[in-house]
Structures are given as structure tokens and as C-alpha cells.
Amino acid sequence: MPPRHDEAPELAPPNFPEVHLPPSGPEAVYVPLHAQATPVKLEESTNPSTINAAYAAPFENSSSSPYTYDLQSAYGAVPPTEQGKAHKRILGCSILVFTLSVIIAILSAAVIGLAAGTGVEANRANDAEARLASMTSSPTTVTVTAPTSTSSGFSNIDKGCSTNSASVTGSTYTSQFFDRPAFKIYCNSDAPNNPLSSLFVGDFDDCIDACASYSFYIPSDFSNNATSNNATCAGVSFIPAWTNRTFAVEGNAPGNCYLKPGPQNETALNNPNIGSAVHAAILDTSS
Known part of the structure; x- marks a missing residue:
């Protein structure tokens, strides 16, 4: 008998493994x-x-x-x-810009200060030149008039002899130093004898004190001359006008106070005739 297709052995259902495709990436x-x-x-x-x-x-x-x-x-x-x-910033500026700004500000301040100082000094120099020019273009002549013996300007240095000689003459001045010797004042008088020394003093009182100092130191410093008349100052002649150095130079005077040796007494005084007032003081030996 011929074979039939339905009589063939049946195939088992397929049991293949599942296939998974790999991902594309x-x-x-x-x-x-x-x-x-x-x-x-x-x-x-x-x-x-x-x-x-x-x-x-x-x-x-x-x-x-x-x-x-x-x-x-x-x-x-x-x-x-x-x-x-990120860059660092100061006040919104980079460090380089800020540094340059500070340097420029400092230099500007220095230039302004230098210009101001130069201007001030220039103005001072111009003022000084202007004053010098005015002084040289119109020189001022100064006239010096020597005071006279009657001028009241000497009353504070001549014990009042220039204003009231009558009351001052015969008065006594006692030195505060050098064993306190006493001297009698004679206005408008000149002590005799050649001077022992001459010097510039401030007033009549200083002239008398200088005489007392001479008598105090000379005998002790020069013992060999202790008995000599030149070792003692016995009187002074004071010229108040020559207290001013200008007048003294014009009169060729080496001072305004002249220390005189003894003997000195009232009758030996003489009247000065030198163009300026002269006042005398002599050592009072009665005290």
C-alpha cells in the first residue's frame, strides 16, 4: 500500500533557544x-x-x-x-590698574607740592629784590646830633648832674663792693692827674665802682707797688656823652670813664673844656 503523508512520524514542537540581539551601542x-x-x-x-x-x-x-x-x-x-x-580685584579694578593709579596719584601730588613751593619761594625772592631796589634807589641819610650837657637824656646815667647839678654836687656815693669805699660827687668838674686806666661803663655809678675795684685788687696782685700812688684809685672823671660809642670814636676817646690816682681834693678839681660835660667823684677820706 502506498505510504500516506499523515502517517509519517510527527515532529516534536520546536524548542529552539531564544535569540537576543545585542544593543547597537x-x-x-x-x-x-x-x-x-x-x-x-x-x-x-x-x-x-x-x-x-x-x-x-x-x-x-x-x-x-x-x-x-x-x-x-x-x-x-x-x-x-x-x-x-579668576583674577583678584581691588575696588573693581585689577591689581595692575590699581597699582598704576596709586603711583600716578602720588606723583601728581608731589608735582603739585613742588610747584606750590617753588611759587612761594619765587614770590619771596621777587619781594626781596623789590625792597633792595627801592633801598638802593633812594638812600636814607641819617643825621646824628650829639646831646649836650644840659640834655635830660643823661639824667639816668650821670646821677642827675645834667638836670640838677647844684643838688647833686657834694652828695656821697658808697660802693656796694670792694670794702664799700665812699666817694663825693662833683658835677661839671674834672679830677686832676693823668688817668690810671680808661674804660667804657654803663653809668656814673659803674665808673665809681671801677675805681673801688682798682684800689681793692691792684695792691694785692702787685705787692711791690702797694705803697705807690699808682696802686690806688683816688677819683674818676665821667663823660656821659661818650657812653655812645659813635660819639666816643668821633672824639677819639678810648672810654667814657677815667680812673685817676691821688692825691685828690675838692680844691684841685678844674673846669672841663672839652666840648662835653664832665663829672667827677673823689675818694672821701674823712669817713
């Missing part, structure tokens, strides 16, 4: 820029858990959100990778 995972991690090459590892751990590490180790950089960049924040490159 590795799955992309977003990694933040600030996360520092060593990438893992997919072709070097066949363990899916290793790949997932490599991409998940930046998110697990980062303390901030993976979107932190995007939010900060949107509001003008400096990206984390550029923070070290």
Missing part, C-alpha cells in the same frame, strides 16, 4: 563635569555590574546634585573648573 549615562572618575572601557569588561558601578560612582560619591553646575552656570556663577583662574 553602550547605554549612555550622564556624568557631571565636576565628578572626577576614571572611565571604564566597555570592551575591557564583560561584567555588567562593573560597568554599572563605574557609572554610578560619581553620583554616589558626590555630595551635591548632578545638576548643581547647570544651575550655577545659569545664574552667572563661575564654573568649578574655572574658579582658580
